[in-house]
Amino acid sequence: MVQLKNLLPEGVETLYGDEYAFKDEILNNVKNTFRSYGYRQILTPTFEYFDMYKEMFGGINFRQMLKFISPQGDVMVLRPDATIPVARMAAKNTRDKDEYLKFFYTAPIFRQLEAQKGDEREFLQAGVEYFANPNPECDAEIIAIGIKTLLDNGIEDFRIDLGQVGYLGSLLEEAEPDQQVRKQIIQLIESKNQGDLRSYLDQRSMDDRYKELILNVVTMYGNPQEVLPLAQTCAINDGMKKAIDNCEEVVRILEDYGYGKYIIFDLGFTNPLNYYTGIIFKGYADNFGKAIMQGGRYDQLTMNFGIYKPACGFGININYLVEIVSLIKAKDTVICYTDYLILYEKISRKQAITIAEKLRKQGYIVETNELTDINRQAYLAKQRNIRDILVVEKNELNVIEVIQNGVTNDIKEILNRG
Missing domain, CATH: 3.30.930.10 (Bira Bifunctional Protein; Domain 2)
Known part of the structure; x- marks a missing residue:
C-alpha cells in the first residue's frame, strides 16, 4: 500500500x-x-x-x-x-x-x-x-x-x-x-476550426451575411x-x-x-x-x-x-x-551563498559571535559553528557555496578560502570598519 x-x-x-x-x-x-x-x-x-x-x-x-x-x-x-x-x-x-x-x-x-x-x-x-x-x-x-x-x-x-x-x-x-x-459559436471560434464552425453555422437559420462575417473573424x-x-x-x-x-x-x-x-x-x-x-x-x-x-x-x-x-x-x-x-540564464548561476563561516573553539565562542555580528552589520551573510573537523567542515562549506571560513582559536583569527574568488582575505580591515 x-x-x-x-x-x-x-x-x-x-x-x-x-x-x-x-x-x-x-x-x-x-x-x-x-x-x-x-x-x-x-x-x-x-x-x-x-x-x-x-x-x-x-x-x-x-x-x-x-x-x-x-x-x-x-x-x-x-x-x-x-x-x-x-x-x-x-x-x-x-x-x-x-x-x-x-x-x-x-x-x-x-x-x-x-x-x-x-x-x-x-x-x-x-x-x-x-x-x-x-x-x-x-x-x-x-x-x-x-x-x-x-x-x-x-x-x-x-x-x-x-x-x-x-x-x-x-x-x-x-x-x-x-x-x-452565441456561447457555442465563441467556443468554436476559439478553437480556430473553420470546418466545425461552418458546419455549426449551416445548421442555424441565420442570415448568410452574418455567417460569413463570423467566419471572417477566425x-x-x-x-x-x-x-x-x-x-x-x-x-x-x-x-x-x-x-x-x-x-x-x-x-x-x-x-x-x-x-x-x-x-x-x-x-x-x-x-x-x-x-x-x-x-x-x-x-x-x-x-x-x-x-x-x-x-x-x-x-x-x-x-x-x-x-x-x-x-x-x-x-x-x-x-x-x-x-x-x-x-x-546560465544553468550554473549560484544564487544562494554565504560570505563567511566562522568556526570557533568553545573558549573563543563569544569572540566569534562578536565578529559575526560586526560582519552582518556591514551586509555580509555569516554562519557560525563550533570547530570540530576542519577538513570535513571545509568540504561541507564548499557544498553550501560558502566563500570563506574564519577560524577563531586561542584568540587568533585565521582565514581559509573555500571558493575561488572569495569575498576577501583582508578580514581585519573589514572588522576595523565595523
Whole structure:
C-alpha cells in the first residue's frame, strides 16, 4: 500500500536553496517593475466563501475550484482567481467612485484543472489592477507593464496577442438572439476550426451575411496594420466600430511606448474568465507553448459589490516565468551563498559571535559553528557555496578560502570598519 505521507499531491511543488532563491529573485524583479508604475501592493484572503464565486457574473468554472467545508459548515474555496477579490477590495475600500486605484499582488492560485496529468493545481501569480480609468491609456499602460515585466527578466522573444471582446460580442448580439448558441459559436471560434464552425453555422437559420462575417473573424489574426483595417471594413454596427477604434488607439499608445513590434491582433480569441468587457490579451514567449500572462478590461466586475469602477489588469504565472528565465540564464548561476563561516573553539565562542555580528552589520551573510573537523567542515562549506571560513582559536583569527574568488582575505580591515 502506498504511504501518502511520502508523496506530494499532483500539481504542487517544493523548492529548496538555489531554486527558491532563483524564483524569489524573479518575483522581486516583477514587484519592482510594478512599483515603478505607481502600483501599491495588497493582500487578499487565501480562501473565501464559495457563495462569492457562485453568485459572481462571469466568474470561474465551479468544477475548477478546490473546495472544503469549514467547522461552521460553510462551503469555502481556495483562491481560484485573484481579480475578483481585488475588485471587491476596490469597491469596498473606496471613498469616491471616481478615485483611481492602482493595486498589485502576488498570490498562490488554486485550480482543479480537468486536463491531463501535469497541470498545476497551485501556482504563484503576480498581477496589477487599475480601477476607475475607462480610457485606452489605461489599457495600454497595463499591456506595457506586462511587456516591461518580461523585458526586465531578460525575455526578449515574445508576442502579445490582443483581442477585443466588444467586436465579436456586438456581431453575435445582432446575428443570434440565443445566448447558448452565441456561447457555442465563441467556443468554436476559439478553437480556430473553420470546418466545425461552418458546419455549426449551416445548421442555424441565420442570415448568410452574418455567417460569413463570423467566419471572417477566425482569420483576423496578424499584424495590427493589416488586421485592424480589415476588421474596420467588416464592422456592421456601432459596437463593432467602437471596439476597433479602441484597438487602434491602444496600438498607437503602445507604439509611443516603443512596444508596437510585440503586438499581434487576434480578434477570434476569448477568455474563459468571461467577466472581460473590452481589450483582452495574452502573452507568449517563443518556444513555450502556454500563455505566460493574460488580462484585459473588466468594467462591470465591481458592480457585483455595489459600485461602478471600470478597470483593467493582468496576471502573470510566476511558475511559467521562472521556467522560461531558467532557459535563458546560465544553468550554473549560484544564487544562494554565504560570505563567511566562522568556526570557533568553545573558549573563543563569544569572540566569534562578536565578529559575526560586526560582519552582518556591514551586509555580509555569516554562519557560525563550533570547530570540530576542519577538513570535513571545509568540504561541507564548499557544498553550501560558502566563500570563506574564519577560524577563531586561542584568540587568533585565521582565514581559509573555500571558493575561488572569495569575498576577501583582508578580514581585519573589514572588522576595523565595523
